[in-house]
Amino acid sequence: xxxxxxxxxxxxxxxxxxxxxxxxxxxxxxxxxxxxxxxxxxxxxxxxxxxxxxxxxxxxxxxxxxxxxxxxxxxxxxxxxxxxxxxxxxxxxxxxxxxxxxxxxxxxxxxxxxxxxxxxxxxxxxxxxxxxxxxxxxxxxxxxxxxxxxxxxxxxxxxxxxxxxxxxxxxxxxxxxxxxxxxxxxxxxxxxxxxxxxxxxxxxxxxxxxxxxxxxxxxxxxxxxxxxxxxxxxxxxxxxxxxxxxxxxxxxxxxxxxxxxxxxxxxxxxxxxx
Amino acid sequence: xxxxxxxxxxxxxxxxxxxxxxxxxxxxxxxxxxxxxxxxxxxxxxxxxxxxxxxxxxxxxxxxxxxxxxxxxxxxxxxxxxxxxxxxxxxxxxxxxxxxxxxxxxxxxxxxxxxxxxxxxxxxxxxxxxxxxxxxxxxxxxxxxxxxxxxxxxxxxxxxxxxxxxxxxxxxxxxxxxxxxxxxxxxxxxxxxxxxxxxxxxxxxxxxxxxxxxxxxxxxxxxxxxxxxxxxxxxxxxxxxxxxxxxxxxxxxxxxxxxxxxxxxxxxxxxxx
Numbered sequence: 001x002x003x004x005x006x007x008x009x010x011x012x013x014x015x016x017x018x019x020x021x022x023x024x025x026x027x028x029x030x031x032x033x034x035x036x037x038x039x040x041x042x043x044x045x046x047x048x049x050x051x052x053x054x055x056x057x058x059x060x061x062x063x064x065x066x067x068x069x070x071x072x073x074x075x076x077x078x079x080x081x082x083x084x085x086x087x088x089x090x091x092x093x094x095x096x097x098x099x100x101x102x103x104x105x106x107x108x109x110x111x112x113x114x115x116x117x118x119x120x121x122x123x124x125x126x127x128x129x130x131x132x133x134x135x136x137x138x139x140x141x142x143x144x145x146x147x148x149x150x151x152x153x154x155x156x157x158x159x160x161x162x163x164x165x166x167x168x169x170x171x172x173x174x175x176x177x178x179x180x181x182x183x184x185x186x187x188x189x190x191x192x193x194x195x196x197x198x199x200x201x202x203x204x205x206x207x208x209x210x211x212x213x214x215x216x217x218x219x220x221x222x223x224x225x226x227x228x229x230x231x232x233x234x235x236x237x238x239x240x241x242x243x244x245x246x247x248x249x250x251x252x253x254x255x256x257x258x259x260x261x262x263x264x265x266x267x268x269x270x271x272x273x274x
Numbered sequence: 275x276x277x278x279x280x281x282x283x284x285x286x287x288x289x290x291x292x293x294x295x296x297x298x299x300x301x302x303x304x305x306x307x308x309x310x311x312x313x314x315x316x317x318x319x320x321x322x323x324x325x326x327x328x329x330x331x332x333x334x335x336x337x338x339x340x341x342x343x344x345x346x347x348x349x350x351x352x353x354x355x356x357x358x359x360x361x362x363x364x365x366x367x368x369x370x371x372x373x374x375x376x377x378x379x380x381x382x383x384x385x386x387x388x389x390x391x392x393x394x395x396x397x398x399x400x401x402x403x404x405x406x407x408x409x410x411x412x413x414x415x416x417x418x419x420x421x422x423x424x425x426x427x428x429x430x431x432x433x434x435x436x437x438x439x440x441x442x443x444x445x446x447x448x449x450x451x452x453x454x455x456x457x458x459x460x461x462x463x464x465x466x467x468x469x470x471x472x473x474x475x476x477x478x479x480x481x482x483x484x485x486x487x488x489x490x491x492x493x494x495x496x497x498x499x500x501x502x503x504x505x506x507x508x509x510x511x512x513x514x515x516x517x518x519x520x521x522x523x524x525x526x527x528x529x530x531x532x533x534x535x536x537x538x539x540x541x542x543x544x545x546x547x
Binding site: 075 | 438440441446447450453463539542543
């Protein structure tokens, strides 16, 4: 279908007001990888995701997409799902999904009418079916459950067939049972479309279950007198082989990560898991 | 059961709502009655009947001098000024509010100026308006615009800034141009809030309208009230005040209804007032 992208991060640092959040991040990601990103709160994993989206820009270093620097602003080649506010509250489910094709077809008004609109609505019928929202296509997001809203958000982010899909704690606000459904949906969409995925999550089990590659963000150096002095970087980069998943116990690795994180510090452990 | 948990039924609710109105009218009637017992020619608290007669005279009997039905003439003149002024203010609020709220460079250029301009007490500008635009319609409409537009622009700009950044970024990743984001995201998100702002701005708009009409005009509800004041004609003034209140109330309800019809999604969370 769509070609996914090779992504290369080189010497990336991000400072806020002179304080480092991320330092010396280097990463090469092969096309079609499902990268899950975990780490303590405030370790810069969401900042990293925002830089992949071009919502923020690196202080130092660069991010290359197929050898070319990322565009300076968000573009359709990178889809995004946030934890909330991902869908348009003033549009119904179906309108949310046809919006991208309306933008493309009607440069002036951004809105399709008559037969053009009907065609666009027909085109998303299958997608609606797939995310289980056919019956709710006329409802507004405020009338949907949290899980339905996130299914809509994921479908909407994939309408433009982005080569990279970015997910910022997309299931953080959902019930465990709903999360399982969402995992299934996400994995099947990823299998079909083959895009590169970056997903930030707080849930270590989710990270192991979904990812083909796990990235752990943490601070290597820590100065107890100046906790802000050093930024975080990628401390663990684990390839996850789906078939051998059973060999690795998430609990063990989570424990190892925590032990290696910031020993003897009162700061929160790098991995929060239940 | 605690009183905070006791909910009135629909009928009780309506009845309770009527109580203060009935109490006010009753109190007035009693006061008026005793005052007129002492002096039958009293003009300060006219009876309900004489007010009814005066209102009927203004509404249905042609004026002896001009042959006009004064109430309708005044109402039309005032509503035309109010409507034109608020239409201009709303248009300015949309144009400048969206530009200021959505485009950082425009915000940098205009926000401090607007913040300063909106602090000018509008009534102090009235003499300047009369001197520059003359005593015609333009000065009165300009006063309404100057009085309401700056606040409406600021409110609209804030409403644009309040749109979650996530939505704007999402629109960018869906390939929207700036203009398409304005038409499909910013405008629909802002319009229901602009209607709320319009409803609130109608209160000062009425004040500016009546003030301008009181000072220099030959028709209008404000003009009439300040004209008949010279004759102590409370029997005209009081019904006019009630009439203005009724018009303001109906305008407010109409805008609320419009918002509920046109922006159903905005009212899903359940809203009051």
